[in-house]
Amino acid sequence: MNRKTHILGVPFDVVTMDEAVARAEGLLKEKGQHFICTPNPEIVMEARKDAELMSILREADLVVPDGIGVVWASKYSEIRLQERVAGYDLTQNLMADLAASEETFYFFGGAPGVAATAARKMMKKYPGLKIVGVHNGYFDEKEEKKIIxxxxxxxxxxxxxxxxxxxxxxxxxxxxxxxGAKVAIGVGGSFDVMAGNVKRAPKIFRRLGLEWFHRLITQPTRWRRMMRLPKFALTVLRTRGR
Incomplete structure (x- = not known):
């Protein structure tokens, strides 16, 4: 039985990065289709007012904490999360592990050209990696059917x-x-990072749990979204023990 903890109603699997990678690779061997979610504090707050999103997070096969704030919040829950499991790092580890296998990837999302650039760079970074298709994230109903x-x-x-x-x-x-994909993962803006359009925070920022601060100072237009972080912390503190 997978151990889970709940942060403001969102269930998170209590896993390390290595365990999350192993779990994701294990899903590839199981029957049917599976999906993995990587919520950060912003998504947790969104789920509190979006019943459809909350339901999806509760049905996901694997939910990992993509945000140090979620790990912090878990100390007020029944079980503490062990570490942050960033969605970007999870997908990087999967590509590294599976490059020598017959497993394949498809990149869907981002602005025109971004997914294709990301795919080329990832295949160069991980020799043997098989990316069988790409498509940008701009589509209407007719184009969506073609993408599917x-x-x-x-x-x-x-x-x-x-x-x-x-x-x-x-x-x-x-x-x-x-x-029909075996496993689907929501990766947010990861294609921009893979393509080299956006730089990740330096390791020291990530190690100290300050990647959010680096994003704020390098992308100040995100400040409105960042306002959810203090609201998240206050909500956790206000509801702890309930």
Whole structure:
């Protein structure tokens, strides 16, 4: 039985990065389709007012804490999370592990050209990595049907969906059985990082749990979104013990 803890109603699997990678790779061997969610404090707060998103997070096969704030909040829950499991690092570890295997990836999301650039760079970074298809995240209803058909035709082992939360989680939930991928993961803006358009915070910031601060000073237009962080902390403190 997988151990879980709850942060403001959102269930998180109590796993280390290595355990999360092993769990994700294990899903590839199971029957059916599976999806992985990587909520940070912003997504947790969004789920509190979005019943559909909360339901999806509760049904996901694996939910990992992509945010040091979530790990901090777990000290007020029944079970503490062991470490942050960033979605970007999870996908990087999966690509590194599976590059020598027959498992395949499909990159879906981002601005035009970003997923394709990300795919080229990842195949160079991980020799042997098999990325069987890419598509940007801009589409209408007609184009969406073509995207679904293309993913189904390519039959990737792992579908990475970078449409931003909560759109990507809802898209995965609605379409995973149509596209046929074994595992789908919502990856937010990861394609921009993979493509080199956005730089991750230096390791020292990530080690100290200050990646959010680095994003704020390098992308000041995010300040409105960042306002959810203190609201998240206050909500956790106000509801602790309930």
């Amino acid at each position: 058909q293309d993913i189904k035709k390519k039959a990737p082992s792992i579908l990475l969906v970078g449409l931003g939360a909560p759109k990507q989680e809802k898209w995965i939930y609605d379409n995973i059985r149509l596209v």
